[in-house]
Amino acid sequence: MSATPSSHPVTQRGMAVLNDPLLNKGTAFPWEERTALGLHGLLPPGIHTLEEQVAQAYENLMSETDMLDRHVHLRSIQDTNETLFYALMQKHLTELMPIVYTPGVGQACQEFSRIWQKPRGIFLSGADRGHMADRLAAIPNDNIRLVIVTDGERILGLGDLGANGMGIPIGKIALYTACAGVNPALMLPVTLDVGTDNATLRNDPTYIGSRSPRLKGQDYADFIEEFVTALLGRWPGCLLHWEDFAGRNAAPLLQRYRERLPSFNDDIQGTAGIATAAILSGLRAKEETLEQQCIAFAGGGAAGIGIAGLLLAAMKAEGLPQEEALKRFYIIDRNGLLTHDMDGLSEGQALFARKDETSRDGQGRTLKEVISQNHPTILIGVSGQAGLFKEGMIREMASYCTRPLIFPLSNPTSHVEATPMDILTWTAGRAIVSTGSPFTPVEINDRSITINQTNNSYIFPGLGLGALACGARSISERMIMAAAQAVADLSPLKTGGTTLLPPLENIQNVAMRVAHAVARQAQNEQLCPPLDDDALQEALSTLSWRPRYQPYRAA
Ligand SMILES: NC(=O)C1=CN([C@@H]2O[C@H](COP(=O)(O)OP(=O)(O)OC[C@H]3O[C@@H](n4cnc5c(N)ncnc54)[C@H](O)[C@@H]3O)[C@@H](O)[C@H]2O)C=CC1
Ligand SMILES: CC(=O)C(=O)O
Ligand SMILES: [Mg+2]
Numbered sequence: 001m002s003a004t005p006s007s008h009p010v011t012q013r014g015m016a017v018l019n020d021p022l023l024n025k026g027t028a029f030p031w032e033e034r035t036a037l038g039l040h041g042l043l044p045p046g047i048h049t050l051e052e053q054v055a056q057a058y059e060n061l062m063s064e065t066d067m068l069d070r071h072v073h074l075r076s077i078q079d080t081n082e083t084l085f086y087a088l089m090q091k092h093l094t095e096l097m098p099i100v101y102t103p104g105v106g107q108a109c110q111e112f113s114r115i116w117q118k119p120r121g122i123f124l125s126g127a128d129r130g131h132m133a134d135r136l137a138a139i140p141n142d143n144i145r146l147v148i149v150t151d152g153e154r155i156l157g158l159g160d161l162g163a164n165g166m167g168i169p170i171g172k173i174a175l176y177t178a179c180a181g182v183n184p185a186l187m188l189p190v191t192l193d194v195g196t197d198n199a200t201l202r203n204d205p206t207y208i209g210s211r212s213p214r215l216k217g218q219d220y221a222d223f224i225e226e227f228v229t230a231l232l233g234r235w236p237g238c239l240l241h242w243e244d245f246a247g248r249n250a251a252p253l254l255q256r257y258r259e260r261l262p263s264f265n266d267d268i269q270g271t272a273g274i275a276t277a278a279i280l281s282g283l284r285a286k287e288e289t290l291e292q293q294c295i296a297f298a299g300g301g302a303a304g305i306g307i308a309g310l311l312l313a314a315m316k317a318e319g320l321p322q323e324e325a326l327k328r329f330y331i332i333d334r335n336g337l338l339t340h341d342m343d344g345l346s347e348g349q350a351l352f353a354r355k356d357e358t359s360r361d362g363q364g365r366t367l368k369e370v371i372s373q374n375h376p377t378i379l380i381g382v383s384g385q386a387g388l389f390k391e392g393m394i395r396e397m398a399s400y401c402t403r404p405l406i407f408p409l410s411n412p413t414s415h416v417e418a419t420p421m422d423i424l425t426w427t428a429g430r431a432i433v434s435t436g437s438p439f440t441p442v443e444i445n446d447r448s449i450t451i452n453q454t455n456n457s458y459i460f461p462g463l464g465l466g467a468l469a470c471g472a473r474s475i476s477e478r479m480i481m482a483a484a485q486a487v488a489d490l491s492p493l494k495t496g497g498t499t500l501l502p503p504l505e506n507i508q509n510v511a512m513r514v515a516h517a518v519a520r521q522a523q524n525e526q527l528c529p530p531l532d533d534d535a536l537q538e539a540l541s542t543l544s545w546r547p548r549y550q551p552y553r554a555a
Contacts, residue, residue, distance in 0.1 A: 009555030013038040021082045022185055025549050028053055036554040050549055054087050061088075071104045072115050078174065079118045082184055086547035089178040094504045097175075101457065102437045105171040106156045106412035112164035113208040120170055121189035123163060124227060125210045132230040144235045145186040145468055145543070148172045149227075151194050153214065153246040154302075157384025157415030162196030163209025168244050172266070172460065180461030180511035183545035194223055220249070228257055239468055241266055241460065247301030251348055262467055264475045268306030270456030270463065271382070273480045275307040275407065276314060277487035278454040279378060281500040282405045282432045285493050290315050293328060296376035298367055298417060299383030300333040303409065305348035307380060310484065313477055326352065330374055336364030368393050377401045381408035381417030389418035391426050398427035407454055409436035420451045434500055452501040459483050462514025469539040470519035470528040479521045486510075486517035515540065
């Protein structure tokens with residue numbers, strides 16, 4: 001075999017090559033590589049190009065009509081041939097993202113035990129306690145740079161799905177590569193199976209997870225500690241992305257570990273970044289400032305408090321003192337408006353709890369009352385509760401605010417607080433609407449209104465890439481703000497367009513701009529070694545990967 005200088009040395013032979021999704025090319029192996037790697041006879045003789053494979057795979061995929069079937073089909077391509085999977089994803093990103101990501105991944109997690117086919121990533125359960133370092137040692141790849149971890153307790157708005165939550169870190173990894181070009185060989189999805197309190201799952205004979213109740217308190221803390229320590233031992237300096245932990249654990253874990261290793265919580269920080277970007281863009285359209293707003297949240301968990309925290313920082317950066325800025329926030333959780341006298345508030349909730357009123361028997365005012373009495377101009381839904389935004393509330397907002405910003409951000413689609421069609425109908429097309437899951441454009445008053453997806457997928461791929469490229473020791477709030485600003489700067493509204501956020505087709509450009517902004521901010525705060533533009537570019541290239549077949553040679 002005539003090896004080109006850039007050809008990749010392959011030690012495996014025969015089926016071992018075909019069974020490795022990062023190496024496999026399927027029918028695209030050229031004749032000489034089949035000879036060198038012992039593939040003759042294992043493959044049919046026809047040879048196809050990647051473009052031909054993508055076209056065929058797309059046709060096969062589209063012949064499925066059911067969302068879950070399409071998800072399973074795509075995942076099976078990913079588990080067989082990652083180059084083909086990502087080439088297909090990149091070619092049809094807007095169409096395929098809802099299958100791989102929300103809402104498709106929600107259904108996939110609900111059915112994960114039944115659709116599980118091949119190992120991907122690491123499951124760590126109670127039985128692995130005391131042995132986590134050995135479990136991570138079993139992963140042959142010494143160069144994992146990014147780990148996405150969940151404990152499956154709050155999967156989208158679907159609640160505790162236990163080990164079935166693994167669909168989420170797998171989906172997030174797919175987006176790191178499809179959106180930011182991060183090399184899939186550098187990433188690992190992890191599920192911490194600390195049990196589940198979902199009795200239906202525990203009694204389901206097909207369930208793949210452990211059937212014990214969730215670890216709590218010190219047991220839970222010890223489990224996480226062992227995992228992080230094992231991670232640091234196996235892949236020092238790797239970036240840890242926390243995903244879909246329940247609100248009561250999300251912020252404390254982030255605080256506990258954010259200085260021990262570079263880490264971020266996507267539901268808190270990624271969501272804060274994109275919601276802030278979308279709000280800043282919406283206010284630009286209205287020619288108003290943040291300071292002029294009154295902001296109501298339905299849901300004061302990880303996402304709600306995360307978004308509120310970044311908006312508070314943005315108001316302070318505009319020169320508003322904290323006490324003044326806090327008056328603009330109304331956080332309505334399951335027991336109503338958060339007030340300072342309520343029991344069991346988290347640290348973040350306590351900051352935003354109203355100081356100027358008290359609850360009655362632990363119950364605060366309802367969302368409806370806050371809307372009619374305090375006239376919020378921005379309403380954010382991060383409650384996971386379908387249909388929470390009622391017609392009367394939205395009509396009332398439209399009665400005192402010409403263009404309210406209404407963002408029902410809960411995922412998946414079935415859990416949205418109100419559909420864009422309803423919100424636009426109730427506000428005669430005047431609301432600026434953005435959702436967490438994708439929706440088709442709404443036709444109203446002879447206009448077609450595009451519904452932007454305010455989803456952390458605009459932030460985390462570039463955030464992770466930028467933090468890794470610059471070698472950030474930790475991830476600061478200002479780095480998240482820089483990411484938000486980078487997305488807001490790309491808003492089509494800035495250049496005469498009508499949408500809040502850049503279209504998904506441009507997501508790779510968005511991710512690259514976010515990565516640069518994050519790396520620059522890390523340098524400004526001296527959270528990474530000094531790095532000039534050339535060195536940053538070089539580091540970004542080292543992490544990046546394109547779905548193209550590389551020539552191979554036998555090693
Ligand atoms: N668009 C996006 O990028 C993102 C969307 N989300 C979505 O936001 C939702 C919440 O996520 P997290 O904040 O991480 O979960 P979480 O569990 O930390 O918080 C949810 C909060 O909603 C509250 N809640 C429940 N019922 C309520 C009601 N009737 N009224 C008001 N509040 C109520 C809960 O008490 C809890 O505090 C999920 O559906 C998730 O999919 C989360 C992260 C990113
Ligand atoms: C998008 C996301 O991270 C969530 O819904 O949890
Ligand atoms: Mg999430």
